[in-house]
Amino acid sequence: MLGVEAVNTEVGISTESVVTCIISGVTQAVTSLSWTNDSGTQLTNDTTDYFITDDGYNDDNNSQTTTLTVKNGVTTDSIFSCVVTSDEWIVSNNSTEVTFNIFGELHSLSRQLNQ
Numbered sequence: 001m002l003g004v005e006a007v008n009t010e011v012g013i014s015t016e017s018v019v020t021c022i023i024s025g026v027t028q029a030v031t032s033l034s035w036t037n038d039s040g041t042q043l044t045n046d047t048t049d050y051f052i053t054d055d056g057y058n059d060d061n062n063s064q065t066t067t068l069t070v071k072n073g074v075t076t077d078s079i080f081s082c083v084v085t086s087d088e089w090i091v092s093n094n095s096t097e098v099t100f101n102i103f104g105e106l107h108s109l110s111r112q113l114n115q
Helices: 105-113
Strands: 003-006 009-012 017-024 032-036 050-058 063-070 078-086 091-103
Touching (some): 009 017, 017 032, 017 078, 017 091, 032 063
Antiparallel strands (some): 003 017, 032 078, 050 063, 078 091
């Protein structure tokens, strides 16, 4: 069974942030991997804002991993999606969302005062 996992994360305002998407249950490389932002725009390495890696298929644990680095971070809570197409599982554009929840000085101060 195809599984796609991406974990929501808390990040600092305008701080470089990294999220990983792990595709499991595959016996060969998936057909395509991509990332989109919350407006559905496909992200590429051609911009100065994002860096995307694909570690390729790992036959030791039947998985494939892709990583999205948001170089300049985010200034508001943001949703990015890992989009997977697999001919093996006859899945097209299976999208899994991951949320970057930001925190900053005011959020940290509020947490300290409430402890």
